[in-house]
Amino acid sequence: MSVEQDFAGLRAALASTPSVTPAELGDLGRAVFVGSGDSLASALHASPHGHRAMSSGDIAWMDQAPAGCDTVVGISHSGTSGGTVKALRIARRAGLKTVAITSWAESPLAQAADVVQPVASLRYPEVVPVAGHLMLAQGVAAVCGVDTTAVNRQLLDNLDVIEALVEASAGELPTTLPQGISILSLPDLRSAADFATLKFIEATGLTVRNVPLEESGHVDYFIGPQSHLTLLLQADAAAFRFERLAQALEATGQTVHTVIWPGAANTPEDFLVRDLAMAVHNTWLAYRASKLWARPWFRGGQVNMDASHIKLPEHVLQA
Template sequence: MQHTEPTGTAQLSAALKAALLATPPVVGGAVPDLGRAVFTGSGDSLASALVATAHGHRALSAGDLTWSETMPAGCDTVVGISHSGTSGATVRALRLAGAAGLKTVAITSQPSSPLAESADSVHLVPTLELAETVPCAGHVMLAQGVAAVCGVDTAPVGSALAGVLDGVRDLVTAQLDALPADAPAAISVLALPELRSGADFWVLKLIEACGLAARNVPLEESGHVDYFIGPQEHLTLQLIGLLGRPRFDRLAQALRSTGQRVQQIDLSGPATTDGPAGPLVRDLAAAVAGTWFADGAARRWGRPPFRGGAVNMDASHIKLDI
């Protein structure tokens, strides 16, 4: 993956659309007798794992399995997710699962990686060739791999996602224009399960790009506690899909009554497409929107991504070392 200086949302949108249309689709991959599966990964890959929850499976951080050295109760299969196939906790989790006699599956773009070598079966996803500063390419492909393993026909997803990007770009541009001039102390991202994977990705990208504390909050849990937040400046972002709009509106009103800033990001229009893969396209569009929003917010607030090089980016602390 290449890294370049940040560009505007229009350029990001055009580059992603071109990359999606030039990349082979994610096809096949449904695993026979998957049973009760746990999909596991770290960081962006954990956001991809959350896609499986829409199909009756569980998603857990790879560290939950690896560092507790315990397999989840009632689990038949462990699916490890890593674009590079070298994320240490994920590789170890798959090895532990295999040693415990569970079926193991790898979702990766690297067929010769330690993750692939540790799995009973491997589902490969194409690499989305995209120059980006705040990355989303890996998640866009891995999330499709997760859905494919769960039995979703993902062949049309890439082109369908490309088809909604113009609307998503315009939505993000408007939301960036609505941001406060100065960065808040922290950010909450609210969503219902239909956009939970996308919301998790928003949090990751806001942290990477802006260096701010951010969290992913189930909609109703925010309603129970978030009106106590203050007096520091706090930004609440509501990711709205096809469900629950009245509850989003009522909660926004309650939070604003305590002096909080709320932005409603309605993905029910620009990110909606027909067909069985529509929910996945909407969730991926939400994730892409979060990447562009985080990139634009960082520039608006003068907070260069990854703290402008102040953070060691070799990622050695999360890579496989044995």
Template sequence: MSPAPPTSATYDSASASAALHAALLATAPVVTAGAPDLGRAVFVGSGDSLASGLIATGFGHRAVSAGDVAWSEALPAACDTLVGISHSGTSGATVKALRMARTAGLKTVAITSQAASPLADSADEVQLVPTLQVEEIVPCAGHVMLAQGVAAVCGVDTSSFNEALAQSLDRVRTTIDAQVRALPDTAPVAMSVLSLPELCSGADFWVLKLIEACGLAVRGVPLEESGHVDYFIGPEQHLALQLMGPHGRPRFDRLAEALRTTGQTVRQVDVRDLIDPDMRDADILRDIATAVAGTWFAHGAALRWGRPPFRGGAVNMDARHIKLDS
């Protein structure tokens, strides 16, 4: 078993913010010579990479688990281009899916930080993303860059994104510090993360990081579907986290009131102002900043509840089971 990432008894959000801020400003931006003609594209990845791929849904494309393609041995219907996302370029299901698509004559694109990787070798075109050099316990750096890579492939000029995200971090930290302080003293049995599609990537990332950091069952659910299903959760202690962007505020409020009547704990997390709404591509930047917020919230929650990230080193972190089979 390889060693787990280090844990700490307290979470220093100021230091985490400063480190990520410095890394963003020291890292070259994600650039592309020109977005490829994607046609009807499907973006595939696993875990954090799939969360990054959800950025593409805002452009009318689809994002699905690479494993759904690879292990069912069936390419998505009505797909002209398959885009594989993997920071290391060695995620087994993603590489297999891209190879399947290439063999079938589809256009293939890789988004990765490694030009010399099996994923890059399996693609007609490669969108490289730089690596953020920052030490993390609960990681978000890979997603921050891969999400930009997805936006770039979709035709967005991401050259100013690192600076814009760096400028958002003080607001992210202020928001999350307040949320962590307001959490219950003891861990819930499970959690739900509620959102609208404008935060689909960031919300998915919250689910992933809460599972990693806290070792609890967490699910993501569309806002309205929560009103039809979560109302019946109980009587065990359940925490509902509402990620609220610019839209749907009255519905969030009404649902929060209803869930509280059934004994649930509801925390409303306002991410509307993490990014200046007048900034170019504010919606995409807000989604990425929301993901960073989820990482810091998950780490803070885990330590508040005495659940050190990655179950205190009990989890095998070599991830051999998801890498490309040699």
């Protein structure tokens, strides 16, 4: 399957799928948004609005509601992710308000919530998945008060730009397999960076890390002498810092590629669309890297993708 075929499928799906319509949720107070994997990357969209994002397992397997919050928001496309379901049940027992962001209104997650923010399913043939994140992140933003009703149309309008950026980035990939990958960002693209980490792991099977920009500046020049790929995800802020850091890392022998999203973001809606556009870019770049380096995605099917290891047993889900 080629990247062009995938973009055609995404184009059709965005054109036919409604964006998220914000639900009536009332006051969240201080909220903690929880999820696992892709859903946790979606949860990071709550951070610019003054809320926190946590792994649902931090609540579920410690059996403690998060301190200093009024609301726990659980994020799961299927609504059956075990840690997230359990986290909402713990929050409810602690007397906190609970909200579910899910595509399945009758799911165990929805049943554990006081209020549900529904999201549609963006359906098209995928190799390395991004569709669920595009909708769940909209759900997070909608819960935080962002107008999400035109996001799919705005992403559709940007697909030509995204595709061109993928082609440019793919041309900068090293032709030989690196031994590791670092994804660097500032908070304006932190969710996209977190999501990129997951997608490169899924697509290539390499060790990949997500690093705040300045922390990389403190330690990453020690990486080596093995080959290492560093991707810098850059938007409007601190272009000079990205440039200086890229020079320093290149001087140590790393392959460095800076991905710059063209155009400014001025509203919460703009920031959301830009981050999701970069998430699409990163997903397709990971796919292209897997093809270039002859790395079979999901370890060539060796990995069990039914996600049973992160779901609670049926008798527990129905409890």
